[in-house]
Amino acid sequence: MKIAFINPTPMDHYSPAIRALSAFVRLEGHTTRLILLPADTYGHRFDRGHITQIPQSMVWDLLDLVRDCDLVAVSFLSSFFDVAVQVTRAIQKEMSEKPLVWGGFHPTTMPHQSLEFVDMVCVGEGELAFLELVQRLEDARDFYDIRNFWFRRTDGKVIGNPVRPLIQDLDTLPYQDFDFIDNWTYDGKKEHLIPLDWKRYVQVGPKYIDRNRDMRLAYKTMITRGCPHKCAYCGVAFVHDLYKGQRYLRRRSVEHMIGEIKSVTRRYPEIGIVHF
Ligand code: B12
Ligand code: SF4
Numbered sequence: 001m002k003i004a005f006i007n008p009t010p011m012d013h014y015s016p017a018i019r020a021l022s023a024f025v026r027l028e029g030h031t032t033r034l035i036l037l038p039a040d041t042y043g044h045r046f047d048r049g050h051i052t053q054i055p056q057s058m059v060w061d062l063l064d065l066v067r068d069c070d071l072v073a074v075s076f077l078s079s080f081f082d083v084a085v086q087v088t089r090a091i092q093k094e095m096s097e098k099p100l101v102w103g104g105f106h107p108t109t110m111p112h113q114s115l116e117f118v119d120m121v122c123v124g125e126g127e128l129a130f131l132e133l134v135q136r137l138e139d140a141r142d143f144y145d146i147r148n149f150w151f152r153r154t155d156g157k158v159i160g161n162p163v164r165p166l167i168q169d170l171d172t173l174p175y176q177d178f179d180f181i182d183n184w185t186y187d188g189k190k191e192h193l194i195p196l197d198w199k200r201y202v203q204v205g206p207k208y209i210d211r212n213r214d215m216r217l218a219y220k221t222m223i224t225r226g227c228p229h230k231c232a233y234c235g236v237a238f239v240h241d242l243y244k245g246q247r248y249l250r251r252r253s254v255e256h257m258i259g260e261i262k263s264v265t266r267r268y269p270e271i272g273i274v275h276f
Contacts, residue, residue, distance in 0.1 A: 001138045002031045004069035006062075008039035008076050008083035012206040013185065013196065014220045017075045017104055017126070019176035024127045025134055027174055033182040035065055036196065037087065039080040051082045058186055059090045061193035065184060066091055066098065071137060073130070074118075075104040078235075088117050099137060103130070109238050111150040115158060121150040124163045124242055125225075127173065166246050170225060171256040178219075178264055198268065208273050216272025219264055223257050223276050225250045 003025060005018040013036050022032040039052060066072050072091060076084040084102070091098055103122030107114040114121040122129055129148035136143040144151050147164040167173065183196035185204065194200070206218040226248035230237045240248055257276075265271050 001070045001134050002033070002068065003134065004033045004035060004066045004072045006035045006037060006066075006072065006074045006084075006087055008037045008080035008087070011038060011204065012220070013201065013204060014206060015075070016176060016220075016222055018073070019178065020173065021073070021075070021103075021126055021130055022177035023174040025131055026177065028131060028135075030134060031182075032177070033065060033069060033184070034177070034196075035062065035184045035193065036186075037062075037083055038186045038188070039083045052080075054083060054086050055191060057191045058193060059086075062087060063090065063094050065193065067095070070099070071134065072098055072100045074100070074102050076102075076106055077104060078106040078109075081106055085117060101130075101133065105235055108242070109235055111160065112158070115150060115152045119152045122148055123150060123160075124148050124239070125166055127167065128164060163242060166226075166243055166248065166250065168247060168250055170250050170252040175260045175263065176221060178268075202270050206275070208275060210273060214272075217270050218273040218275045219261075219268075219271045220275045221257075221260060223252050 005022055007015040007018045009015050015034070015036055018034055022034060026032055037054065037058070074084050074088060084106075088100060091100060099120070100118045101120040101122065102114050102118050103126050107121045108123050111121045111123050120133070125148070129146060132146050133143055133149065136146065143149075144153065144159050145161060147161050149161050151159045153159065180196060180198050180201060184193045185196040185200070186192070187194045202217060206220060207215045208218045210216045227236045228249045230240050261274050
């Protein structure tokens with residue numbers, strides 16, 4: 001199955017969720033296209049009000065990119081809800097039959113609201129659930145009982161399935177998809193979506209100051225999942241409760257982490273800093 005992942009994200013192109021999910025489904029032979037849309041968490045507050053309006057040229061490019069995909073998967077945090085809704089509505093208007101699924105922190109915490117926009121919503125950790133959905137869709141099998149998913153059935157009935165246990169051994173997961181095989185980003189000057197290949201990533205990827213005060217290209221990754229705390233202002237408190245009784249903070253092994261760093265820095269010598 002060919003899957004288009006869409007992630008509204010700031011311009012550092014760090015999209016851990018879709019890179020993780022893409023790597024996971026590619027292991028099973030599926031092909032993926034990663035579309036990283038600009039979404040500004042700060043700037044638009046001052047010049048365009050609170051809603052980011054995505055340009056029409058970007059919508060047209062996006063429609064072209066999802067047309068040949070069997071499934072569209074949108075991942076987002078609450079700050080990017082406005083972009084997620086615009087993208088979703090544009091696709092639904094043009095391709096009403098295209099299966100569309102939402103996941104990520106916002107849909108996890110707001111599945112009821114999310115089902116007002118799409119019929120399939122992933123709650124919580126996504127790898128195993130999403131792969132199961134992809135396989136069932138591919139086999140044209142019923143999917144309404146998949147754990148971690150909420151659905152709105154064609155008769156309007158809402159189904160909220162329980163979550164499956166968290167993946168405790170993070171070393172069983174592949175390294176994030178950092179292959180740049182079919183990745184896209186927005187070029188503000190051309191006002192179009194353009195391929196995000198490695199050459200382009202070197203220009204636009206995150207840069208940090210090293211100990212010599214030189215700006216270096218950073219490789220961003222994650223060594224843990226979850227959090228040991230439950231700060232009152234943080235969405236994590238909700239996820240703690242969702243997975244009550246389970247070990248929520250999980251760590252990758254040192255070997256797994258070093259294996260990832262070695263493989264990525266050998267492949268891309270331009271990387272000067274590893275950030276996690
Ligand atoms: C690491 C982290 C960051 C990193 C990476 C952000 C990211 N996109 O994951 C950095 C430092 C860049 C960051 C920045 C921000 N963050 Co932050 N961050 C976290 C943190 C600590 C962990 C997130 C994480 O584990 N990501 C790794 C990926 C693999 O996990 P995931 O996103 O949950 O994805 C899994 C599932 O949700 C699901 N899934 C995700 N998408 C999809 C899509 C589909 C279709 C399916 C089926 C499943 C699925 O599968 C994935 C794999 O299991 C959380 C708190 C926490 N402890 O969880 C806050 C958190 C996610 N951040 C938050 C916020 C607000 C932000 C910012 C918007 C802050 C700001 N104003 O600038 C920015 C956004 C920048 C960005 N690029 O997205 C909020 C989000 C709240 C909300 N309601 O959405 C959180 C929850 C903390 C909080 N304050 O409550 N953050
Ligand atoms: S704000 Fe608190 S609960 Fe949220 S991720 Fe950070 S330490 Fe964990």
